[in-house]
Amino acid sequence: MTSGTPSTNSSQAITLEQPSLEDAREAIADGIEREALVTIFGRCAVDYEGRASSTLEAGDRHVMLKPDGATLVHTDEGQQPVNWQPPGCEHDVFCDAADDDGERALVLESVRSTPDERLRVRFQRILQVSTFSGSDENDLALSGSEEDLRRRILEDPDLLEAGFTPLATERDTAAGAIDIYGEDAAGRTVVVELKRRRVGPDAVSQLRRYVDALGRDLHADASVRGILVAPSVTDRADRLLVDHGLEFVPLEPIGE
Numbered sequence: 001m002t003s004g005t006p007s008t009n010s011s012q013a014i015t016l017e018q019p020s021l022e023d024a025r026e027a028i029a030d031g032i033e034r035e036a037l038v039t040i041f042g043r044c045a046v047d048y049e050g051r052a053s054s055t056l057e058a059g060d061r062h063v064m065l066k067p068d069g070a071t072l073v074h075t076d077e078g079q080q081p082v083n084w085q086p087p088g089c090e091h092d093v094f095c096d097a098a099d100d101d102g103e104r105a106l107v108l109e110s111v112r113s114t115p116d117e118r119l120r121v122r123f124q125r126i127l128q129v130s131t132f133s134g135s136d137e138n139d140l141a142l143s144g145s146e147e148d149l150r151r152r153i154l155e156d157p158d159l160l161e162a163g164f165t166p167l168a169t170e171r172d173t174a175a176g177a178i179d180i181y182g183e184d185a186a187g188r189t190v191v192v193e194l195k196r197r198r199v200g201p202d203a204v205s206q207l208r209r210y211v212d213a214l215g216r217d218l219h220a221d222a223s224v225r226g227i228l229v230a231p232s233v234t235d236r237a238d239r240l241l242v243d244h245g246l247e248f249v250p251l252e253p254i255g256e
Contacts, residue, residue: 012036012133021095021106024126028065028093028108031131035067035200035234038091040108042126046073046083050117056082063108063121065091068198069234071110071119085110085119087198090235096122113235144253146179149194149229152254153180160227160249164190175213176206188223189214195230196253203228204240211246 016027024040031038040063046056056073061082064072068087075082092109108121150169157164163185171181180192191214193207211226218224226246233241233248241248 015128015130017128019126019129021104024106024129025093025095027129027131032065032091034133036131036133037067038065039130040126041128042123044121044123047120048083051115058124067200073121083119085112088112088235144196146194146196146253149196149251149253150179159251160192173210173213173217175209178210184225188225189218191224191226193228198232199230200234200237201240204237204246207246208244
């Protein structure tokens, strides 16, 4: 395969073999933006700064960036990562300036704000980058479904907020069907988007489309609120909610 040429076995999986650092950076950045699962194999050094500090000198390692913010660094031995960051971290990737020998490196950073921690992986050479977009539908039964989440709110609307009144489910708009349509205690229209698991920016964008579409359907001075309901959201999704004036209610879809 030509160096840096992407191989795809579906529209949701991309692999680059022996890419240039810049090609690898673009693929990784795209995967992070799409909230895909990103894996990188190559020669790298690893530094951690936080409550303690640690350094791994250069070696051949496999690094995995998960959509929930987790980062795992594996060697060719054992089942446990040699370094890692938990869910909720922010991923970043860039190519640094050339050193005194004219060598550049690709740098991955995984940053956690509370507590303040930073994991930095510096690749000298990359043999393979893969990004996978998909979902795992095989959650434990106790995690429930979106229908369980809907049922909880319809049976006890105060779980969403005091004074909320559900008026319809699957209300059609030009952007699609709204999971729950209702009114708050002040009589304002409320669009509720339900997700059964931790979500990212895509869910926020979907909610915004529903709010905008419903606003166009209603009279000009109508006040439309958008509320995303899910077990949790990523940091990027949380920032987008604030930017767009939308809201989030954490709620687990407990099944029967």
